[in-house]
Amino acid sequence: xxxxxxxxxxxxxxxxxxxxxxxxxxxxxxxxxxxxxxxxxxxxxxxxxxxxxxxxxxxxxxxxxxxxxxxxxxxxxxxxxxxxxxxxxxxxxxxxxxxxxxxxxxxxxxxxxxxxxxxxxxxxxxxxxxxxxxxxxxxxxxxxxxxxxxxxxxxxxxxxxxxxxxxxxxxxxxxxxxxxxxxxxxxxxxxxxxxxxxxxxxxxxxxxxxxxxxxxxxxxxxxxxxxxxxxxxxxxxx
Numbered sequence: 630x631x632x633x634x635x636x637x638x639x640x641x642x643x644x645x646x647x648x649x650x651x652x653x654x655x656x657x658x659x660x661x662x663x664x665x666x667x668x669x670x671x672x673x674x675x676x677x678x679x680x681x682x683x684x685x686x687x688x689x690x691x692x693x694x695x696x697x698x699x700x701x702x703x704x705x706x707x708x709x710x711x712x713x714x715x716x717x718x719x720x721x722x723x724x725x726x727x728x729x730x731x732x733x734x735x736x737x738x739x740x741x742x743x744x745x746x747x748x749x750x751x752x753x754x755x756x757x758x759x760x761x762x763x764x765x766x767x768x769x770x771x772x773x774x775x776x777x778x779x780x781x782x783x784x785x786x787x788x789x790x791x792x793x794x795x796x797x798x799x800x801x802x803x804x805x806x807x808x809x810x811x812x813x814x815x816x817x818x819x820x821x822x823x824x825x826x827x828x829x830x831x832x833x834x835x836x837x838x839x840x841x842x843x844x845x846x847x848x849x850x851x852x853x854x855x856x857x858x859x860x861x862x863x864x865x866x867x
Contacts, residue, residue, distance in 0.1 A: 636788060643780070644780070650853065656849055661770045668756065668774055672753075674781075675782045676744045700721075705717060742813075742816050744810075745810050747820065749779055749783065753782070754830040768840055771835055772835065772840040
């Protein structure tokens with residue numbers, strides 16, 4: 630499979646290129662461009678959450694543990710003594726970093742249901758739902774955020790599949806087919822749950838028709854076509 634740096638760099642380049650495209654077309658603003666790049670890059674690391682020793686899961690749990698401990702201290706800061714707050718900080722961090730992390734790693738198997746297309750589709754739709762219905766962000770931006778998170782994850786899965794091909798003698802490795810998958814018989818009940826949740830998210834998803842109509846509008850793409858070549862090159866070609 631591809632390593633951490635490969636996933637990070639390729640996801641960043643792909644999400645950056647696509648984000649610049651929709652930004653220059655006027656479909657997202659400055660902040661939307663930055664968020665799309667970030668979400669696409671995060672999506673490129675997301676499938677490895679089921680790997681016990683991967684850099685993304687360790688980094689993610691470290692950050693989550695710090696945030697959890699900080700939240701506990703901020704909530705109880707006016708009611709507890711300094712020593713009690715320090716103890717609460719350490720206990721909160723230790724609980725998330727070691728107890729919850731241990732439970733999570735024991736419950737997940739690398740390249741299991743997390744490392745699948747329906748799971749990543751749930752993550753993408755969940756991002757769109759949170760952006761639009763909870764954070765009250767614009768519809769177009771919300772759909773782009775979900776699509777970029779999902780797209781980054783698809784880049785990750787595609788890279789893992791590409792790395793499962795031995796190009797020197799053109800044969801498939803044993804890992805072929807374990808990255809970008811839609812179903813596995815051994816996890817049928819998990820996949821039933823995934824597809825049920827995905828169907829619910831699709832049913833309650835923010836309106837897609839308005840977003841699709843905006844994408845089909847030729848005006849933004851005409852604007853992109855006009856500005857795709859620098860003026861200096863245009864003047865040289867005349």
